[in-house]
Amino acid sequence: MQSINNKPRYYDVIILGASGFTGKYIVREALKFLNIRSSPLKSIALAGRTQSKLFQALQWAHGPNKGPLPDIPILIADASDPSSLAAICSQTSLILNCVGPYRLHGEPIVAACAAYGCDYLDISGEPEFMERMEAKYHDRAVESGALVVSACGFDSVPAELGMMFNSRQWVEPAVVNSVEAYVSLKSKKRIVLNFTTYESTVLGVANAKQLQELRRSRPKKSRLAIPGPPPCKEESTIEHQKKLGLWAVKLHSADTTIVQRTLSTLIEKPDGLPGVNESADAVAKRKLSGHL
Helix, strand or coil: CCCECCCCCCECEEEECCCCHHHHHHHHHHHHHCCCCCCCCCCEEEEECCHHHHHHHHHHHHCCCCCCCCCCCEEECCCCCHHHHHHHHCCECEEEECCCCHHHHCHHHHHHHHHHCCEEEECCCCHHHHHHHHHHHHHHHHHHCCCEECCCECCEHHHHHHHHHHHCCCCCCCCCCCCCCCCCCCCCCCCCCCHHHHHHHHHHHHCHHHHHHHHHHCCCCCCCCCCCCCCCCCCCCEEEECCCCEEEECCCCCHHHHHHHHHHHHHHCCCCCCCCCCCHHHHHHHHHHHCC
16 A cells, blocks of 8 residues: 655645545646646645545546556645645645535635745635635635635636636627526436535535625725626526527526626736746746736
């Protein structure tokens, strides 16, 4: 079995919660980029509460008949143990957090990253968690130089990139008035929903009032002035989309909230959010990507 790594080393990325349903898939994708000359990803470590489960996740991600198991360090860390979170923050510049539901388990990890200047990514689709973390840890993260970025998975990368791509197809003075997104799911096997995603959805619905209270307590963000009439609000949960030739069911997700928050940020900071000690090339790329 892979041994626990007790010696302080420095890794490009530490995947926390790597033995979970989604964490295993992230590990599988990350392994594809290791040992590739053109890849900026040179080293990773897996972190979680149980060594045996992390080892099993690594075996699954590596797959059968692919040669020896890669020497990927396993670190023991628990969201309820601040000292273990401080330890992994000191060993990387980026924590990729897969421990959900984030409403229940995410805050200690955000707090540790903000305190120690370690960048943070997650795959959360929970607006209340994301907005609460911004309200509570933004100033500390600015002081330490940590970037805290949520919704870097199915919620809400396709929606954000789709919105940006669509916006760039128009020629001034024409502008986008509204965007509708449709998702088609196909699988050779049955499509399943893992329990953590289900739990996150239930908690989000149950605590919707808390999100509204949080928003009322926060300063109003800049809103994009969109010309033309507002988009029609469809009340039906099920619709027949004639143009696409399909039936669609409304999916209540964080996508709308995330896209609106991104647009608000770009209004306030059209060159994007600056990082710490950025190279000239990084600044140029940030400014280019910041303009829709």
